Amino acid sequence: MDVPTNLLGPLQEIFACGIIGYAFATTIYGITVLQTYMYYRRYPHDRRSLKAFVGILWILDTLTTVLMSHALYAFFVLNLGHLEDDVNLPWSFTDLITAMVQCYFAERLWRLSQGNKFLSGAIVILALITLALGIEGTVKVFSNHDLLSDTFQRSLVLGGAVQAAAVLGDVLITGGLCYYFVANKTGTRRINALLDKLMAYAIERGILTATVQTLYLIMSVAYPKKFYFVPFAMLVAKTYVNTLLASLNVRRPLDNGTWREEEPSPIQFSSQTWSPDVAQSSAKPDTSTPSDSATQVALQTIWVGTTADQV
Numbered sequence: 044m045d046v047p048t049n050l051l052g053p054l055q056e057i058f059a060c061g062i063i064g065y066a067f068a069t070t071i072y073g074i075t076v077l078q079t080y081m082y083y084r085r086y087p088h089d090r091r092s093l094k095a096f097v098g099i100l101w102i103l104d105t106l107t108t109v110l111m112s113h114a115l116y117a118f119f120v121l122n123l124g125h126l127e128d129d130v131n132l133p134w135s136f137t138d139l140i141t142a143m144v145q146c147y148f149a150e151r152l153w154r155l156s157q158g159n160k161f162l163s164g165a166i167v168i169l170a171l172i173t174l175a176l177g178i179e180g181t182v183k184v185f186s187n188h189d190l191l192s193d194t195f196q197r198s199l200v201l202g203g204a205v206q207a208a209a210v211l212g213d214v215l216i217t218g219g220l221c222y223y224f225v226a227n228k229t230g231t232r233r234i235n236a237l238l239d240k241l242m243a244y245a246i247e248r249g250i251l252t253a254t255v256q257t258l259y260l261i262m263s264v265a266y267p268k269k270f271y272f273v274p275f276a277m278l279v280a281k282t283y284v285n286t287l288l289a290s291l292n293v294r295r296p297l298d299n300g301t302w303r304e305e306e307p308s309p310i311q312f313s314s315q316t317w318s319p320d321v322a323q324s325s326a327k328p329d330t331s332t333p334s335d336s337a338t339q340v341a342l343q344t345i346w347v348g349t350t351a352d353q354v
Contacts, residue, residue, distance in 0.1 A: 138177025
């Protein structure tokens, strides 16, 4: 292959960053497949709309992985002799997946806050901004048809607004969850301990997604003539899908090698499990309060709403 000297460096960067990102992305996709299987296996009685939502996310993530694989095949095989003539990014559904997951958590916050439209609405607006700017950026990239052009590199700087909106949305989600977990604390040690664990999980989720988006933003804006952003671009969608699936699957543990089948589905962290029946049987009669009852309802609905087979 005879490649002009001025193109050799950028092409090597594209390939190096692409291979590194692809290795991590496909590994995480394998975890996504496992978590998706675990979800449908553990929670057959979740409402149909939630199961459909999870299925759509998995399909979108799968399509993104397939398109990513095809792009690398095109780089290394189809265009091996004339890479400088046709170097393009693969189509992806990253911004759509990001918006869908953030809207899901906005709805969870709306339930937990008992109807805080301002907070949940702000998250939805930011998610829609992320989606709209992402679509606009995708159109510009594919109308340009050249990753090595100055036009594409300038679009990376403008596209930083997509990651900025996504990061702000993640911060609002994490802050909102933590605030309402603290606000719903009662004098019951069991409920308070569970709320602390839920809050820790929300913080971990927010840190993970915001960190990936922030690194994507920094690499795009600080190094517009480089391709250091590519690995993070490949990881964004998979990070959101996995954090969502983890939040759903954490409700019920694997007990002695078999799935527990009690209903309704409990929320599980470490060795502590909560469900209305368990809480009622284990709590002392004189310690139950209306505040505890309200907290239990919030805990039951925070991630999935109702657990019955409903739309």
